[in-house]
Amino acid sequence: MKFIVNGGGKLNGEITIKGSKNAATKMIVASLLTDEECVFENFPRIGDAEITSELCQAIGAEIALNGSTLSIKTPKIKNYRVVPLDLSKNNRIPILTLGPLLSRMGKAEIPFLGGDQIGYRPVDIHLEALKLMGAKIETADGFFVASATDGLKGAKINLRYPSVGATENVILAAVLAKGRTIVKNAAIEPEITDLIKMLQDMGAIIGLGADRTIYINGVKKLRGTKYRVLPDRNEAVSFACLAVAAKGNKIKVKGAVHDHLITFLNELRRVGGDYRIESDGIVFWRPDSLSAIEIETDTHPGFMTDWQQPFTILLTQANGVSIIHETVYENRFDYIKDLNFMGANIKVFSKCLGELPCRFNGEGYPHSAVISGPAPLYGKRVKVPDLRAGIAHLIAALIAQGESVLEGVEQIDRGYEKIDERLQSLGADIKRIA
Ligand code: EPU
Secondary structure, three states: OEEEEEOOOOOEEEEEOOEOHHHHHHHHHHHHHOOOOEEEEOOOOOHHHHHHHHHHHHHOOEEEEEOOEEEEEOOOOOOOEOOOOOHHHOOOHHHHHHHHHHHHHOEEEEEOOOOOOOOOOOOHHHHHHHHHOOOEEEEEOOEEEEEOOOOOEOOEEEOOOOOHHHHHHHHHHHOOOEOEEEEEOOOOOHHHHHHHHHHHHOOOEEEEOOOOOEEEEOOOOOOOEEEEOOEOHHHHHHHHHHHHHOOOOEEEEEOOOHHHHHHHHHHHHHHOOEEEEEOOEEEEEOOOOEEOOEEEEOOOOOEOHHHHHHHHHHHHOEEEEEEEEOOOOOOOOOOHHHHHHOOOEEEEEOOOOOOOOOOOOOOOOOOEEEEEEOOOOEOOEEEOOOHHHHHHHHHHHHHOEOEEEEEOOHHHHOOOOOHHHHHHOOOOEEEEEO
16 A cells, blocks of 8 residues: 655644554453453544454454444453464554453463564563563463463562553553552553553552552452543644644644643744644644754653654754654664655764663664754655654655655554545645555
8 A cells, every 4th residue: 555645735724633542452452351341432443453453353352343432342251362463464462461361361372472663672571570460471382371370469560661561561460460569660651541540440449659650459350431542642743743844834633632742842842843722632833944952752751752753854854953862662763764765864873862861872773863954855755664654754755845655554554544534634635545
């Protein structure tokens, strides 16, 4: 699948953000914890949600989709061995089924993970935490084979790094475990808070303490829920960057939640973008030329790693030399070569160019980028390597002079529902070719 984009036109109007990919996919996995029905409103119709639905169905879930409402019920776990899906469609979610499967069946067999090629992406922190809760986990023939014959038990867990997935995994394992679990150095992304709120409605007891500490008292049973998925902050950031990337654009991002974007909005203003908060969304535009700034990605409430790629496009258009220090993934600058091919002037270095403590210091990973601007971009043929890089390619193509051909846009469809149609409504010249 391809997008043909004719760049350079002005984009104006409103775009409504959909339910969050990184919340919705976890919520349907959380629904496996109960045999009652869970109903999700504002459920995004995206590739990753479809893959996760197929995964839950393979485990035994019955799913019905009606527009953006998804109902899911898993009266019985039919398979505790999670059959590998088509590898080209694989994502990172299967490892999160460990908790629900161990809680309901005492056993789980999960294939090694796929997902974006943006770093090594191990699951050691997940496994160490689950072992502290009483799970036995071995590897055999490409699978993690786990068991908890006497059930999972509450534990004191200090995560080495505030991993989003590991925090979610522990929460999902702890809600039905015996006793109390204390997770220190937990990730506290808005999608995690939303998962906690949903689990509370299902009957869980979960406290959010100070200093990244989460307290979970295990309960015997969880019930169904009707829950509205929070709006996708990554979509909000993508459309905000698109608005500010070129002078003359003005885009209202309907559904954007101010609370989720505080750090982003500060950086956007520093670079020269502007915004107005309204009751139902945020309006973004660029008043004048942009100025170079330095950015470091971090876990929430820092500048999110998934915002790095769309923001890089702004920095290619800013006056002066900007720096991005990526501290979350060691290999998230592969897309830069395509931007340079389109006319950007970016060099990537393995030295830490920033002040945050960084796990990649001295390890030789290409995780700091120096961006010289402004650089006019030109339409080219490029292949989308992964979801967030894909959105950078797309924004670049929309502000570039001439025609771009983006191949492999299924990657973008994994996280953005019908983005071509929504961009057309802003005036974008974009066509989808099967
Ligand atoms: N890490 C480990 N060991 C572990 C787990 C993580 O070393 O056991 C490392 C990773 O290799 C990485 C860092 O910790 O360097 C952060 O990983 P984390 O576990 O926090 O990320 P994730 O749960 O795999 C989610 C999102 C990502 C998002 C990150 C960071 C989902 C499905 N994915 O991934 O989103 O970038 O958190 O916020 O929620 C995307 O949406 O395109 C995407 C990649």
